[in-house]
Amino acid sequence: MKHRRLQPKDYTVGWICALPIELAAAQEMLDEKHEGPPYDSFDANLYTLGCIGRHNVVLSCLSAGQIGPQSAANVATRMKAKFTSIRFGLMVGIGGGVPSSERDIRLGDVVVSQPHLEHGGVVQYDSGKTGPDGRKTRTGWLNAPPAVLLQAVSGLRARHYRDRSNFALYLSIFDRLDNFRRDSAGSDVLFEATYNHVGGKTCEQCNKEKEVKRPPRGGQNVVIHYGTIASGSQVIKDGISRDQISRELGGVLCFEMEAAGLMNDFPCLVIRGICDYADSHKNKKWQSYAAATAAVCAKEILSIIPPADLVRTATVDEIDLSHSTPKTHFLVPLLRNSRFVSVSYLNILEKKLFTERCQRLAIYGLGGVGKTQIVLELAYQTRERNPSYSVFWIQASSVEKVEQAYLQIGHGLQIPGINEEKADVKQLVKQKLSQESAGEWLLILDNADDADMWFKETDTTTWNSSLVDMLPRSTKGSVIWTTRDRKGALKMAPSQDTLNIHEMEESVASDLLRKSLIRPADLQMCARLLYQLTYLPLAIAQAAAYINANQISIAEYLSLLEEAEETTINMLSEDFEDEGRYRDLKNPVATTWLISFRQIRRHNSLAAKYLSFMSCLDANGVPQAVLPRAATRKDATDAIGTLSAYSFITKRSAGPLTTNPLIDNQAFDLHRLVRLATRNWLRAENKLGQWSEKAMTRLVDIFPTAEHMNMPQWTVYLPHALCICFSDAIDKNSTERGRLLEKIGLCLLAEGRYKEAIGPIEEALQARIEVLGNEHPDTLMSINDLGRVLSKQGNYKAAEEMNRRVLEGREKALGKEHPDTLTSVNNLALMLQHQGKYKAAEEMNRRALERREKALGKEHLDTLTSVSNLASVLQHQGKYEAAEEMNRPCYNTRASTKRQRR
Template identity: 40%
Template sequence: MTFTHASYTVAWICALPLELAAAKVFLDQVHPRLTQPESDHNVYTLGSVAGHNVVVVCLPTGVYGTTSATAAVSHLISTYQNVRFGLMVGVGGGVPKGDPDIRLGDIVVSKPTDTSSGVIQYDYGKTLQSGRFHRTGSLNKPPSLLLKVIAQMDSDYMLGKASLSNILASSLQKDKVRKQFPRPPKDQLFQPLYDHVNNRPDCAYCDPSQQVNRPERIPEPYIHYGLIASGNQVIKDARTRDLFAQELDILCFEMEAAGIMDVIPSLVIRGICDYCDSHKHKEWQPYAAFVAAAYAKTVLMQVPLQERSGDLEKSVPGKRHWMVPFRQNPGFVGREGEITKVEELFGKVNGPFKVALCGLGGVGKTQIALELTYRMRERDPTCSVFWIPCTSNASIEQAFMGIAQTIGLQDVKPSDVKERVKVYLSQASGRKWLLIFDNADDMDMWVGECASATELANILAPSEQGHILFTTRNRKLAVRLTSPFVIDVSEPDTETGVKILEEGLQKKELLDNRDKTIALLKQLTFLPLAISQAAAYINSNNIKLSDYTALLKEQESDVVELLSEDFGDDGRYQDIQNPKKVDAVGLLKAFSFVAEEAKDHALSLHRLVHLSTRNWLRREQQFSLQIQKTANHLKQVFPGNEHRNQKLWREYLPHALSLAGESDFQREREEYTRLLQNVGRCLRTDGRYSEAAVLFKDMTKVRRRKLGDDDAVSLMADLASTYSDQGRWEEAKELKVQVLEISKRVLEIRKRVLGPEHPCTLTSMANLAFTLYSQERVYEAVVLMEKCVRLQVRSLGPSHPHTKNSARSLKRWKEMAESSTDSLEAPRGTVAPQL
């Protein structure tokens, strides 16, 4: 039998090689590999289980978490587009509540409740003003068919008809399987407050009296249905485990499911290999992976082969989406050859997925793409069009967030938005779409070594119904992205140039002298942008074509330099003040220097004009001054990373990041530490951890070099937290130790030099308390802050802002500790800070 990509209807997702090995045990047949797109970096195992053709994928070794899972599954469903549902199968950490009595080797299956879909992303949400963490958004439920299947299996299990035992017994008859996936003899559960001893690989040195006594039970896997918590951090602390479990009614913790639930309808199956405490070992992992895989096979045995119900159909957009920021140009003329070429290429059966329009800046590439989209809308009302300006990574990020909102994706993080949009487009079965990347000129942005280049490359997954059009000045990049489907856009011919000028002029009689018309067009090198700007200037100043030609010749300037000139009103006295904002913007729009986007009335500056303006500022030795003015303004208006400011900071971020990359700013950046720290914190809140880490690391170096460690401690703390977000645990741990040591040293110095009740000393005391609290040393933080508040009341007064802030923090910490059942008594072996 011949298998194709369309033959496979079930996705089996694993996170560990051990889980993949267990999956392979239960394949009834193994199929030969198939070819796959170059953009798909997964390695697949193909086979059949109970008559279902299954594609098995495992995450990259050592790369775990929700983001990795999202990427892997997104590639899978782009290549295997007939996949109907997914099974996330592997190991997880159990919550030993007692009821249900979850033990090692048991199985937990995701099942929706009245308030949850079956999987909760416990680490995604926002911190409220009170300091409490509020989870936002909800993940998709498993498909209805699979919920019906597990209901049937649950009833069989209650009646003693479970087929899981038979599958396990049959598989374990093979010596190789039994040796690879043995059931360990010991199942030890310790009291939540008792930690593992001496970092040894087993619990041989742990106190036996701290074990929890539980009734004997038949040594076979029990099956539990309920909520599974998913997040990017490993839970290795019983107190943290119980805090989340009690709040959310969790049965199991794991690290990947939240990354796939909104990508493909899935059921999560976890074999319990530990209790999410400090006694975690890998002894139970093989057996837990094995029983989870056995349960997955049991599920597939119950799924009807003929089932094609709507429960498992991919969601199809209900309407065409239109996200084009510009109105149709009524003065567009010519370019029929380029438009026809694009339409023919996209219209071919098995034609190219990507095409590029390549030519000089100002030659009309964007206008061709714009005209193409409006013609397509008129000809094919079912085709969605999305326009993405590529002037910077930030503009691309904002455009993708706009697409996500337009197509109705909910609760999308900026760090995940490209992947989510890609998945949506790949699943848009039967719907046509066109994605336009305008001004894709920066090679490093697309094929460089930075993280953003990798993300953009992954966007370009082929689709039977979709197409991508690039406009670019960079021919090398055009070839890299679309070779050999590059359409060269050159200056228009003479007659087209005349028509463009005619469309732009108010007084058509100015074209009566053909020789003068051609002379002007030659001076403008027939660039459509320059022609439009010349027409606007002529209309505004009511001059002749020959006057404008003479102006160009007198300045001995080319078009780029023309754009750098001061286009003020020549009829205005020199001492009259410049027009106000409305007049100034109107003048810029008249010259086509800026365009107003139809949707939100935002102003878009043409890239060529932007470059020319910068050149003019440098020539006039004004560039550094403008950089400083911009930095000072952003320093005043850029918000903190409180959730209420999210919309505002996302508007300011592209400007702040552009400023941070300017060499003139970098020489003075130590003067803007507070601004850059705010920028980094907003990036971190948005999940843009790599960018935040680079910024914090750079500013930490600058601050330490100029003022020493003592003044860099806040930035070091932010960098340590960002490393934790990235899973760089050792670097984070090392940095946190440094932060704590520096904070203590600063406090001691200020006590000795300034006195114990000096305001600066008390500020250092409060800062140290915050550092202790951020490192989860709650008892020490509370003790120190209590002392700080007492001294502030005596030294500064109860109504002083510093006193109030410290008191509020102290109250919040105590409330958090009480709500989480944490004790504020000193843990055994802890000495209260003597400060």
């Protein structure tokens, strides 16, 4: 029978499912099915169209194997883009129940999201910040369902109170489908939260004495519960964790994995049928029936809503544009400077931002002139005077620092999918802040001194673009750059929106010096000192710190300046790069640094060691966790305090930048000029190589593996690892460098930064060849990694060559049937297939299959992978019957395995 076709604008309800079984249940609820929309190459969703009562409904399901909040958000975004008249959504499917003494939740029951306590119906349980006591504070709010749905929920509850429900009638639709019937689900058993599953697909071996005794329900099989649903990116499979999270959140009724990606951008109601108890005793048998009861509940809710009410309801896009004042964010890692004095520059910036509404500003000036302090004060004053503004800070000195900051901003904004593997973090942040609904914001990019880094093409997960293209644009947002490069500033902003920061005027510098000194000082002596320091804020801060620490007069400090050796100052000033600053005077930064450093080395040797160590790393965001271990915690605190007192380092705020404990712990910025001077000092003493090797060894020990869960850690360490690996003070062929380069390359590969990954992996390979030879297992692993990167770049011919080298080496070293060898066979076959060499790929896949069947058995997942690969090659050659025959035996096994992982 031919179905009728409606226009996309005729559909008003979007129904999203996560699993095929949920979609099947939803399709059974349609009173009439419509013809699907025409094929759209730009829309990956597959839609089922139909009606329930007088509502035209769009059904769509997440792609197989791609569950989670980001996948749900992607489906919803594409749906509302195509069907522009959608008024609200329904997220319908299965979930893990949370039984308690207050709520008698049973398998097959239904949970409907409804505002409760401080939650809007759904709470993202894995989003927040862990405090020192171990308690987690939630840092975001998910919107409540729209009013029209909450009114329908009230109507549904009233129906059930009066026993006027159509639930049983709608549920009887599934009687003809054995999989969806309750008697196919088995028994409903709840075990004590502390008792874990013994093993096996069922609980037959579990101790019956650990079952929770519950009275029978009587004649009522399905109960609908209303309250909070917990949503997160991980499956809860532990009764203790389930109950603990529920208590922390004021009592939740079930756990699921998709709703958090929808609530703020796709107004919807979440409906979950209970298929398990979110513990280790998970059982797939209840999933079909639970999907059916959830779908029935959704249908009954839709039946309550009059179509006329939907006409008066805003579309989801209109709701996006009419959001009330969005939550503001202040993600600035630096503490405020109480001695700030450059008010005139600050007034100019505020006028351009808030009066002239400039969207791109760039301020430039010499190192140490105070650019960072000006924009830092701007950030804090913006927070105080314009509470509707969000403020974000990016340390823009390296690609890695930019990546790290974008990830932190994404966490702060609670962007769905920001933690997903291969997520394009910069693009997600750009899209979020470019939306009008993001509100007013200020984005500060500090120390953007390398213009080439920002404007050259760089690799992203999907296309080539420059870093500057990843900056958001909005009529409500402004971007400020600080840089030492005037040419770079003119590239970054229009000429009328650039500001040149000069050395301080004498009166302003005098004000800064007096504020910085503990004891009053003679004005004439202050003027002499400021002249010697060329009115440079950094030099003034260091001089004042020394005077305060040693309780000496300005006259005594001036005598120290005059005694500083010219040759030492010249040596310390190498690479300062700011031409023309010092005229006929000694370098003020290097001079003040020399005086202070000698004092530190005499009185706190650990502080001197810390400074030497930090100078071998990137200057910004050095985690305290990476520093050499002190004998006691007090020693470490004293050393850090000494460096801070002398203005050598600046402590980063421990505020709510991210939930990452490495960042929340403590991090420090080392001023660029102080870093250069320290390196020159160490180089003169022939100790730079020694300290660089220490830093290298430490980073090798703590740098995490390239597993996605470690991404917050490696984004912190990556800038420092790259800095040390490419330092001229490191032996390029050292084993430690090769190990660190490999870790760096694999992390970049995991982030999808393929162009950047290939360099470190190639260098790691060359180092291993030099030290270990061509056939060492570690060398073969590096060749394999290089092949992976080449493959990701689409260079399949070169990747094939790498895979052949690995295969030959492993066959020789490990034998032809070793699992690693068979993996290499598999990889080579894939490269051949990518190049259209199907016959050769078929031969390789058959070889891998035969050996895996022999070594692992026919039902092992690796064997099934070989079956699937071979079927794919056969299909490419047009051998469809043979491909189908290969796939049929393993289909059920693979499907079962995927469901178990869920």
